[in-house]
Amino acid sequence: MVAGLALGGLGLLGGALAARHPRGWLAATLTGQGALGLTALAVLGGGGSWADPGAGAWSSPCGHLRLDVLSAFFLLLVAGVGGAATVYAREYWSEREHPVSAVAGRVWWNLFLAAMGLVLLAAHGIVLLVGWELFALSGYFLITLNRTPRAVRSAGWLYLAASHAGTLCLFGFFAALAARTGSWALGPLHDRPELAPLFWLALLGFGLKAGLFPLHVWLPSAHANAPSHVSAMLSGVALKMGIYGLVRFSGWLPTPPAAGWVVAGLGGVSAVLGVAFALGQHDLKRLLAYHSVENIGIILMGLGFGLLAAAHGPAGWGPLALAGGLLHVWNHGLFKALLFLGAGSVLHATGTREMSRLGGLWTRMPWTTALFALGAAAISGLPPLNGFVSEWLVYLGLFDAAAARGPAAALAIPTAILLAITGALALACFVKVCGVVFLGAARTPAAERAHECGPAMRGAMLALAAACVAIGLGAAGLWPVLARVVAAWNPAWPPGETPASLKALTAAHVVVALAAVAAAAGLARKLRRAGVRRAVTWDCGYAAPSPRMQYTAASFAGILTEWFAWILHPHRHEEKPEGVLPRRARWSVHTPETVLEEVIEPVGRGFLWAAAQVRKLQHGRVQAYVLYLLLGVAALAVLALWSWTG
Amino acid sequence: MSEIGLMLLRMAVWLGLAPLLPGLINKVKAAVAGRRGPPVLQLYYDLARLWRKGVVLSTLASPGFVFGPAVAWLAVVAAAALLPLGPLGAVAGFRGDVVLMIYLLALARFATAWSAMETGSAFEGMGAAREVSFAVLAEAAVIAGVLALCVQSGRLTLADMLGESAGPGAALLGAGLFVVLLAENCRVPFDDPNTHLELTMVHEVMVLDHSGPLLAAVLHGAAVKLLFFAVLLVQAVLPMGHWPAGTALAALAGGVLLVTVGVGLVEALLARVAFRRVPLLLTSAWVLCVFALLVAWKGGGR
Incomplete structure (x- = not known):
């Protein structure tokens, strides 16, 4: 264990030192992440936990590290998604295209990964704060790697301000904790009910990083303006550090009775409003960023019901909802990183993130299209992919809570309905993205000249997509890991057998996947035999169809953004055609950052x-x-x- | 009967009987209008004819265009396989199968809308946008209805939930699910399957560029979906779990027939509502399901 962690740290450090030599950097960084991932895997598989020798005495001045199942769960995400994004970054942010910032980018990248590892391993308030600050600062330098555009600088500034507001709360949290317990050491403290109110400080500090709804203001612009491999890491992994903090300290410290209600309520609000704002966006990466708010909401629903179950005595639905929320941490990390990397390929190939300037990319970018579509189906929570498994577990927890008719049922019922609405809205949003960006005809010359991304970028996306499919088709195999993490969170819920229903769901997923492939192959074969003719799309007899006549992103989402106009406050600019021979007319709609502005x-x-x-x-x-x-x-x-x- | 025989029988019912429903609806409409109408088996003839035809694809369509109808058809059939057919039971039953069933319908929606977007047609984009937007409210209503069944019976398996039915709130739930049935299957008053004006359609406009075997898959899938919602509605209202098998089967068949005639009558007597009124109608369906849920919760069934 110690060797694995040391090798991981050395690999990341060595990579940072070798940043001038891309190959050396890649090899060292991947070795480091491989070592960290294997260590995490060993802890998750073995279920044991490792604490450094000095950690037995909780009072030693510094250097307290600890790796338990919960940290390992998040560490594996850092190493896995981080590894894929590292491979992608090698090609995406190369010297040839970014001569000024390529080397600096690699140094900050390794520091960013190492700082996240430190946060996850810390069992000491000061160590955690140092790691947290390093993580926030290196994130800032990564977001502003290319700081020529004004939008990037202001996004970076906003990120820095929000991060430090969060860090301030965490300083308060850890200082208050240290003042009341007399030590900076962190660990389970269930017998100190007077510490419960500190949870609210932690919720504010970690919630700012996680990007739950009213605290998400920094998130869209930072994710949209950062280089795409950084966006993938920010959204897929960095937000989860906030979730880690919430899960960690709600497990270690006593929580106030209202905590579960508030967290689950915030989860519901984040989920629905996150996806509503996403629908209003026409910038591809900003849209994906708002989907992070949505998915953080789903994770918080699971955590909230875990807290409720822990507070209201023994309930079978608590572990299910919490396991669903935790699995969604992994799932969102995987498919959101995949989607951001896909968006990066599009940006790389066309030079624009504006969806209404794209279209018809599948002819030039078949790999990116197929992989993005897979990620889109996964994030929409469609079976048989991974997103559905975690949402299904959360649903199961909510339905059980509703059927139990306890006090939590009053929240479980509206939450389940909100989750259904979120799912349907996310589906609408991703049909819009796929349809407008990848399908149909190219709307601009830039989209026509697009090219497929290189092998490294493609390979990174392929690995993430394979992980999405693997979790979808092998969900039952993950249950022991989830159960162990849940047991680490609440020792009163010992890991049990894999539920029969999860096994049945996994089997159903495999059957559906195989049958879908068979049905598609059969239909394609039938078409080949029947003979295929090509003709222009049905255009209602119009004489001169042009690509500009295709449905745009804004019109596709028009019905839904109209329903949410009460919060989106869309800006509409209209110039009506006037006079007998109108010369010009225009109409545009833009969704502002309502909470921020x-x-x-x-x-x-x-x-x-x-x-x-x-x-x-x-x-x-x-x-x-x-x-x-x-x-x-x-x-x-x-x-x-x-x-x-x- | 052996398990294999039962499985084949179930699939035969779902796949074989489904195309009967649109024929029945058309017969009812024709009878109300005083016409003779097309034969009840018309859809079977159409399917056979389409399956033998060649295909015209849009020049813009990618290979994914073929995936769309295939995956959508399969997803609907898989959802139907999870729904118990009264005493005949379902292919598989496990806790939470109801959520998988609802999300399989979502998968079908994704695949259909994907294919619609493939063609780059503004009409098909319009149809897809309407389909996915209205589905948000329909899905909320279905989940509320399922929660009502779940709270009433205290179970999470479809067979148990439907065997128990919705109890005192059954009438409310039935009304709510009937509206959802009309919306999800694009019947009047949400959509008019007979209209051929591209600007005003939902489902039909999404499949404008599908032809031959692709269109056959789409039409057959739509028929299975109609039968699916009719069976769900009847079982949600009638507590068949407490009845002998023969009675239950007869009640199920009679109920489905009644729902079909009801759809036909609605279609014959009502006009399509304006698009901006559709959300209002679907919200009412949702409210009906929520009231059924409240009745189940406060009524203290079980």
Whole structure:
């Protein structure tokens, strides 16, 4: 174990030192991540936990590391998705295309991965905070690798500000924890109910990083403007560090009774509003970023019901919902990284993220199209892929909670309905993305000139897609791992047998997958025999069809964005055709960052205004300062007299 | 009867009898209008004819265009296989099979809409957009209805939930599911299967560029989906689990026939509603299902 972790750390460090030599960097970084992944796998498989020798005494000043099942669960995600993204980055952010930032990008990349590993291994408040800050800072430098465009700089700034607001909460959290327990060491503290209110600080700090709904303001612009391999890592893995913090400290510390209700409620809100905002986007990567908010919502639903079950006595549905939420951590990491890497290939090939400038990419980019489509089906929660397995587990927990008719049923019923709505909305959104970006005809010359990505980028996507399919078709095999993580979270829920229903679902998935392939092959064979003619798409007899007449992203989502206009507040610009011979007309719609532009920015402006008012007091005139002194002394005198007489 | 024989019988019912329903609906419509109408078996003839025909594909269509109808057909049939046919039972039953069933229908929707987007046609894009948008409300209503059954029976397996039926809220649930049936199968008042005006259609417009065997797969899948919703509706309303097998089977057949005639009557007597009213109608279906859920929850069944 120690050797594996040391090799992992050395590999990442060596990679950073060898950043000038892409091959050496790739080899060292992949070795490091392989070592970390294997270590995590060993812990997950063996179920044991490893703590460093110094950790027995919780009071040693620094260097407390610990790897248990829960950390290993997240560490495997870092190593797995990180490995695929590393291979992708080698080709995507190469010296040839980014001579200025390629080397720096590799250094920050390794630091980013190592910092996440440190966060996961830390069992000491200060170590965790140091790791957290390194992780946040290296993330900032990765987002702003190409800082020429203004949008990238402002996105980076917003990320930094939000990250530090979160870090501030975590400083408060760990300091309060250390003050009350008398040590910075972290570990299970179930017998200290007075620590429960600290959960709210943790929710704020980790929630900012996870990007749950009202705290997601930094997320869309950072994900959209970062280089695509960084977006994949941010969305697939970095957000999960926030989830890790929430799961970790809700398991170690006592939680307030309302925690489960709040977390599950926030989950429902994040899920539906995340996907609603995604529907309104026309920037491919910004759209994917909002889907992260949605999926974090689904994860929080699982965690929330786990908390509710833990608080309301023994309930069979708690472990199911929590296992579903945890599996969704992996699943979202895999398919979202796949989708962001696919979006990166599109951006690389066409130079635009604007969906309405793309179209018909499948002819030039068949691999990217097929892999993106697989990721789209997985994120829409369609069987027989991995997204459905985790959503199914969450559903099972919710249905069981509803059928038990306990106090949690009142929340389980609306949450289940929200989850269904989320699923259907996500499906609508991904039909839109696939249809507008990859299918139909090219809308612009840029889309016509697109080219398939190189072997490394393709290989990275292929590996992630294979993992999505493998989890979908082998779900039952993962149950022991999930059960062990759940047991690590709450020792009152010992790992049991794999549920028969999960085995049956896995079997059904295999049958559906095989039958679908057979049906498609059969139909294709039939078509070949029947003879295929090609003709233009039915155009209702119109004489001059053009690619610009295809349905656009905004029109596809029009019905749904209209339903959510109460929160999306879409900006519509309209120039109607006027006069007998109208010369021009235009219509466009844009969905703003409602929470950022209508809540955070006005508050920030108000704060700046108040600060400017206070600033007026300080202007450098000595006479006025003497007056302030006199007034102050007079006020003190009055106060003293007052208390003396009174 | 042996398990294999039962399996074949179930599949024969789903695949063989499904195309009967659209024929019956057309007969009812014709009778109300005082016409003789097409033969009840018309869809069988159409399917046989389409299966033998050649195919015209859009120049823009990728190989995925063939995947669409195949996967959609398979997903609908798989969902139907999970739904018990009264005493005949289902192919498989496990806790949570109901969620898989609902998501298989979603898979069918994804595949159909994907194929529609393949052609780059604005009409088909319009149809796909409507289909996936209205499905959001329909899916919410179905989940609410399923939750009502689940809360009523305290079970998570379709066979147990449907055997118990929705109890006192059955009428509400039946009404809600009937509206969902009309919407999901694109019948009047949501869509008019007879219209041929591209701008106003939902499902039909998505398959404008499908021909020959592809269209046959689409039409057969649509028929299976109609039968699926009719069977679901009847079992959600009638507590067949407590009845002898023969009675239950007769009740199921009679119920499905009644639903079919009902669809025909609605189609004959109502006009299509304007598109902006569709969400309102579907929201009412959802509210009906939620009321059924509340009745089941507060009524304290079991």
